[in-house]
Amino acid sequence: MAKKHKPKAKHSGSNHRPxxxxxxxxxxxxxxxxxxDYRLEKPSFHxxxxxxxxxxxxxxxxxxxxxxxxxxxxxxxSKQQCIEIYRxxxxxxxxEAALENLYKQGKVVGGVYFGLGQEAxxxxxxxxxxxxxxxxxxxxxxxxxxxxxxxxxxxNIAVMTYIGxxxxxTGVTYEGLNFAAVQNLGLVLFVENNLWGYSTPADMQFRxxxxxxxxxxxxxxxxxxxxxxxxxxxxxxxxxCERARRxxxxxxxxxxxMRMKGHAIHDAAxxxxxxxxxxxxxxxxxxxxxxxxxxxxxxxxxxEHEKLVAEVDAQLEAxxxxxxxxxxxxxxxxxxxxxxxxxxxxxxxxxxxxxxxxEKVSSARRAQAALxxx
Amino acid sequence: MHLTxxxxxxxxxxxxxxxxxxxxxxxxxxGIYGGAFKVTDGFIDRFGPERVIDTPIAESAIVGAAFGAAxxxxxxxxxxxxxxxxxxxxxxxxxxxxxxxxxWGAPAPLVVRGPSGGNVHGGPFHSQNPEMYFVxxxxxxxxxxxxxxxxxxxxxxxxxxxxxxxxxxxxxxxRRIKDDVPADDYIVPLGxxxxxRAGHAGSVLAAAGGILSAQGQxxxxxxxxxxxxxAANSEPRASGHAxxxxxxxxxx
Numbered sequence: 001m002a003k004k005h006k007p008k009a010k011h012s013g014s015n016h017r018p019x020x021x022x023x024x025x026x027x028x029x030x031x032x033x034x035x036x037d038y039r040l041e042k043p044s045f046h047x048x049x050x051x052x053x054x055x056x057x058x059x060x061x062x063x064x065x066x067x068x069x070x071x072x073x074x075x076x077x078s079k080q081q082c083i084e085i086y087r088x089x090x091x092x093x094x095x096e097a098a099l100e101n102l103y104k105q106g107k108v109v110g111g112v113y114f115g116l117g118q119e120a121x122x123x124x125x126x127x128x129x130x131x132x133x134x135x136x137x138x139x140x141x142x143x144x145x146x147x148x149x150x151x152x153x154x155x156n157i158a159v160m161t162y163i164g165x166x167x168x169x170t171g172v173t174y175e176g177l178n179f180a181a182v183q184n185l186g187l188v189l190f191v192e193n194n195l196w197g198y199s200t201p202a203d204m205q206f207r208x209x210x211x212x213x214x215x216x217x218x219x220x221x222x223x224x225x226x227x228x229x230x231x232x233x234x235x236x237x238x239x240x241c242e243r244a245r246r247x248x249x250x251x252x253x254x255x256x257x258m259r260m261k262g263h264a265i266h267d268a269a270x271x272x273x274x275x276x277x278x279x280x281x282x283x284x285x286x287x288x289x290x291x292x293x294x295x296x297x298x299x300x301x302x303x304e305h306e307k308l309v310a311e312v313d314a315q316l317e318a319x320x321x322x323x324x325x326x327x328x329x330x331x332x333x334x335x336x337x338x339x340x341x342x343x344x345x346x347x348x349x350x351x352x353x354x355x356x357x358x359e360k361v362s363s364a365r366r367a368q369a370a371l372x373x374x
Numbered sequence: 375m376h377l378t379x380x381x382x383x384x385x386x387x388x389x390x391x392x393x394x395x396x397x398x399x400x401x402x403x404x405g406i407y408g409g410a411f412k413v414t415d416g417f418i419d420r421f422g423p424e425r426v427i428d429t430p431i432a433e434s435a436i437v438g439a440a441f442g443a444a445x446x447x448x449x450x451x452x453x454x455x456x457x458x459x460x461x462x463x464x465x466x467x468x469x470x471x472x473x474x475x476x477x478w479g480a481p482a483p484l485v486v487r488g489p490s491g492g493n494v495h496g497g498p499f500h501s502q503n504p505e506m507y508f509v510x511x512x513x514x515x516x517x518x519x520x521x522x523x524x525x526x527x528x529x530x531x532x533x534x535x536x537x538x539x540x541x542x543x544x545x546x547x548x549r550r551i552k553d554d555v556p557a558d559d560y561i562v563p564l565g566x567x568x569x570x571r572a573g574h575a576g577s578v579l580a581a582a583g584g585i586l587s588a589q590g591q592x593x594x595x596x597x598x599x600x601x602x603x604x605a606a607n608s609e610p611r612a613s614g615h616a617x618x619x620x621x622x623x624x625x626x
Binding site: 141142152176340344349353356 | 395396398420421422424425427429430432433434435437438439440441442443444445446447448449450465466469470472475476479481483512513515536537
């Protein structure tokens with residue numbers, strides 16, 4: 001007679017350990033872990049506050065004279081994809097330059113926050129993803145929840161969010177990533193270590209050498225990549241997203257680069273030591289990728305490159321005209337909309353109707369009184 | 375059926391979970407343990423661990439993840455073991471969840487529920503009534519049921535509402551009051567007042583535990599959002615007097 005198989009209880013969480021942790025030998029008293037590092041240079045420099053006569057300023061120490069490394073060939077990107085990513089990076093940069101001009105003409109209401117020097121990170125990582133993206137630390141648990149909702153609806157999706165070296169200090173970052181890890185949700189967290197949280201250097205935000213090491217504490221894979229190298233960023237993002245879609249859980253990717261402007265347009269960033277600017281200016285992501293496409297891979301001729309730039313300029317000019325010519329929103333539109341009124345939204349599951357257990361229990365467990373109420 | 379306030383809430387959530395596959399529970403110790411107050415007792419057996427999720431001690435993550443799931447069209451019911459801990463998720467609730475519809479046009483159909491109130495020798499962290507922080511926050515609905523009948527009807531309404539609802543269950547009332555609660559599917563709409571006892575001299579509006587200490591003419595609003603419940607049909611407008619009684623705080 002065939003044996004009846006009891007169906008295996010499904011874990012809601014995961015017992016994954018970091019795949020890099022080796023099984024310890026019985027005699028060993030020390031555990032070692034490894035973190036994947038895609039970079040072709042591994043500089044070490046630090047900032048600290050020093051007194052200089054009447055003032056206190058930041059001083060940078062470390063090796064800042066290394067040669068600019070080449071772009072690391074991507075394992076996955078085709079020539080066309082590289083050119084497309086480059087186009088996005090160019091659009092990104094030129095759009096911000098246009099915004100800066102508009103702001104100085106008094107045409108922008110509110111602040112302007114730049115990503116100068118970080119275009120490779122934002123564009124190449126987003127290119128790897130087809131689903132939700134966000135950029136706030138407070139949204140780390142929220143994106144974990146999006147992945148949870150999708151899984152309840154039967155789909156393993158990859159969700160990606162970004163946090164800075166400053167933002168990752170918040171408690172909610174820990175809570176959100178830990179929740180994603182223990183629940184094995186497909187959250188790809190990009191830590192954009194651009195060395196400054198407003199005016200606070202990374203050395204005053206955390207003690208670890210590399211933020212990717214934090215992955216060990218969550219039990220997930222950690223990866224370091226050069227944030228000014230679009231190929232490395234794409235590869236790291238692509239692998240993490242594939243892992244997520246296979247249901248293997250979160251990944252923490254640390255992208256290293258520097259914020260080349262102040263925190264926002266009002267901030268001149270005079271607190272940044274000049275040698276640091278010089279170092280990172282040589283590593284401008286667009287200049288590096290430009291050189292890679294035209295001179296190294298010869299995927300773009302000079303003429304094709306000029307044509308591409310002209311197209312981006314034309315697109316931007318058209319968008320700028322449209323924006324400037326558009327009327328300001330009416331003040332009355334700021335009121336209302338705090339609540340979802342009847343008929344306002346029809347909420348349906350985005351990925352599919354959840355499959356639920358339909359068998360009823362034969363008798364509900366007898367409720368025990370809570371200790372608190374005795 | 376004659377149910378306690380707690381049983382009525384349990385039944386309300388259970389019925390909604392049977393009725394709508396997008397409803398699920400998330401919180402601490404709600405699974406095999408059945409919840410610190412046993413509100414979700416038996417739920418994991420019936421609905422499975424996918425829909426009754428035990429979390430780490432991380433209130434920001436509980437609310438944040440519930441919000442994220444709500445954005446995909448789920449209807450989470452997030453439990454706080456004690457509403458005193460709602461401060462741990464204050465930013466998520468007031469800055470993320472409450473603003474979602476206003477800022478992004480994204481409704482957040484989640485319920486945050488848990489025991490509040492004192493008179494149970496719980497001490498300062500197990501006895502609070504934190505509802506007013508959220509009554510002051512646009513974008514949230516706040517509910518404080520006062521009877522078992524209301525509790526079941528209101529939790530069902532809250533789960534079906536497309537807006538975020540913060541649902542304060544007065545722990546003193548959990549097993550101390552009982553009511554006739556219909557076995558069938560009924561709801562109590564959010565935002566309406568009910569006259570508990572009519573009178574002439576003035577109106578006393580009370581919510582949750584305040585009901586038990588209200589004097590004279592009593593109204594039983596069922597939920598605090600309707601402090602706009604001094605609505606068109608309410609007699610305070612006619613009599614000119616209204617006294618609001620919530621669970622009493624004493625100032626020393």
